[in-house]
Amino acid sequence: MIAIIDYGAGNVRSVANAIAKLGHESMVTSNPGDVLGAAAAILPGVGAAADTMHSLTKSGMSEVIRQLISEGRPLFAVCVGMQVLFSGTEEGGWHECLGVLPGTVRRLRSGNKIPHMGWNQVKQRVVHPIFGGIPDEANFYFVHSYYADPQDASVVAGTTDYGVSMCSVLIRGSLVATQFHPEKSGEYGLRIYANFLKTALDRKQA
Amino acid sequence: MLTKRIIPCLDVTNGRVVKGISFTDLRDAGDPAELAAFYYREGADELVFLDIGATPEGRDTMVGVVERVSEQVFIPLTVGGGLRSAHDMRRMLEAGADKITINTAAVLNPELIGQGAKRFGSQCIVVAIDARRVRDGDLPRWQVLTHGGRRPTGIDAIQWARQAVDLGAGELLVTSWDADGHGTGYDLELTSAISEAVTVPVIASGGAGSLEHLHQALVAGKADAVLAASIFHYRTYSICQAKEYLSERGIPVRR
Numbered sequence: 447m448i449a450i451i452d453y454g455a456g457n458v459r460s461v462a463n464a465i466a467k468l469g470h471e472s473m474v475t476s477n478p479g480d481v482l483g484a485a486a487a488i489l490p491g492v493g494a495a496a497d498t499m500h501s502l503t504k505s506g507m508s509e510v511i512r513q514l515i516s517e518g519r520p521l522f523a524v525c526v527g528m529q530v531l532f533s534g535t536e537e538g539g540w541h542e543c544l545g546v547l548p549g550t551v552r553r554l555r556s557g558n559k560i561p562h563m564g565w566n567q568v569k570q571r572v573v574h575p576i577f578g579g580i581p582d583e584a585n586f587y588f589v590h591s592y593y594a595d596p597q598d599a600s601v602v603a604g605t606t607d608y609g610v611s612m613c614s615v616l617i618r619g620s621l622v623a624t625q626f627h628p629e630k631s632g633e634y635g636l637r638i639y640a641n642f643l644k645t646a647l648d649r650k651q652a
Numbered sequence: 653m654l655t656k657r658i659i660p661c662l663d664v665t666n667g668r669v670v671k672g673i674s675f676t677d678l679r680d681a682g683d684p685a686e687l688a689a690f691y692y693r694e695g696a697d698e699l700v701f702l703d704i705g706a707t708p709e710g711r712d713t714m715v716g717v718v719e720r721v722s723e724q725v726f727i728p729l730t731v732g733g734g735l736r737s738a739h740d741m742r743r744m745l746e747a748g749a750d751k752i753t754i755n756t757a758a759v760l761n762p763e764l765i766g767q768g769a770k771r772f773g774s775q776c777i778v779v780a781i782d783a784r785r786v787r788d789g790d791l792p793r794w795q796v797l798t799h800g801g802r803r804p805t806g807i808d809a810i811q812w813a814r815q816a817v818d819l820g821a822g823e824l825l826v827t828s829w830d831a832d833g834h835g836t837g838y839d840l841e842l843t844s845a846i847s848e849a850v851t852v853p854v855i856a857s858g859g860a861g862s863l864e865h866l867h868q869a870l871v872a873g874k875a876d877a878v879l880a881a882s883i884f885h886y887r888t889y890s891i892c893q894a895k896e897y898l899s900e901r902g903i904p905v906r907r
Contacts, residue, residue: 463726561775587727589822630726631727632726
């Protein structure tokens with residue numbers, strides 16, 4: 447069972463549709479027990495980071511996410527879901543985030559249209575099963591105005607250029623996070639989820 | 653590099669896709685879910701669904717269409733037509749839409765833009781502007797039309813574009829009333845004037861009849877994305893052909 451974390455925001459239905467398409471069972475849940483009991487969890491995200499943090503804290507999900515990560519359990523965080531893992535964000539003034547990863551979420555540089563909206567390429571910086579079957583520089587769908595700037599360069603698995611070279615895929619152990627939306631990125635997006643779930647479910651059986 | 657987007661538009665009424673000329677004289681163009689799946693396979697970058705009947709019954713039908721499409725199509729879906737409140741928006745988002753487009757409701761009640769942006773994020777709120785040329789001196793001007801192009805408002809389109817973005821619109825869908833359905837090309841002056849006036853992405857709409865028109869909208873028209881209906885619905889060109897054409901001319905597209 448795959449848990450899709452529901453904290454009252456986010457495009458949970460699109461994520462659930464993608465997981466169903468891949469032939470996996472998922473549950474959209476705001477229950478900490480369900481999330482901790484699942485083989486893998488997905489943290490969706492759209493909208494503003496401060497609102498997301500507020501909802502995560504209010505629903506008790508911040509502690510659940512910290513626990514998943516500290517125990518090395520498989521977690522996939524998307525877009526704002528990725529951003530809230532960092533120390534804090536500049537969005538709407540300074541807001542503290544989960545602080546699981548050292549680094550700051552910054553506003554994209556002006557000069558380009560903001561939000562960064564549309565399909566852009568991901569340069570693969572590491573060889574990793576998450577990229578299995580996906581060519582280097584494949585296009586994924588982005589929509590965001592802020593980006594994560596990790597302090598620890600070793601977590602950066604993929605980068606994308608938009609005024610800056612930003613971390614668009616992040617991997618630390620069983621934690622995977624993407625700035626783009628795999629559930630809206632066509633066949634390669636589905637492939638990223640499939641690769642993540644394969645690793646997560648193999649690990650569960652081992 | 654961020655690629656330019658090609659967006660087929662599905663105008664839906666009574667559960668069928670239709671297409672007209674200057675917003676009237678409609679022809680049937682097929683089943684929305686089937687067409688959506690077809691465009692997804694062809695490599696469309698996004699899809700826009702507009703309920704052009706904009707009736708309460710049409711809205712219920714559209715919820716069903718969006719639910720069916722989002723189960724098999726994994727690209728962004730924008731839905732609009734007759735959405736008047738944050739509640740209407742939420743219904744479409746819960747059905748599987750990624751963005752909401754509002755037009756008449758935004759002109760009548762501009763605060764709706766901010767309400768939507770605050771509840772669902774700016775990236776969710778696409779303000780659609782139907783603009784018609786005004787003959788007035790040497791400089792081109794356009795006025796905003798509402799109610800599916802039937803009602804002139806006297807509001808200047810460029811000024812409205814700026815205001816909509818200030819209120820929280822994350823993207824603008826700009827349709828030329830004069831060009832729509834004629835297949836003679838986009839209104840390039842309109843698209844570029846709006847694209848230069850705002851910081852958010854602009855989708856050019858209305859008038860695509862050839863691949864050259866798409867190219868013009870992205871270069872001279874300074875659009876970030878092009879929307880077209882007839883040329884794709886009636887298979888004059890495929891999405892793949894459009895992308896190949898643009899790519900050969902140096903426009904970055906997703907292949």
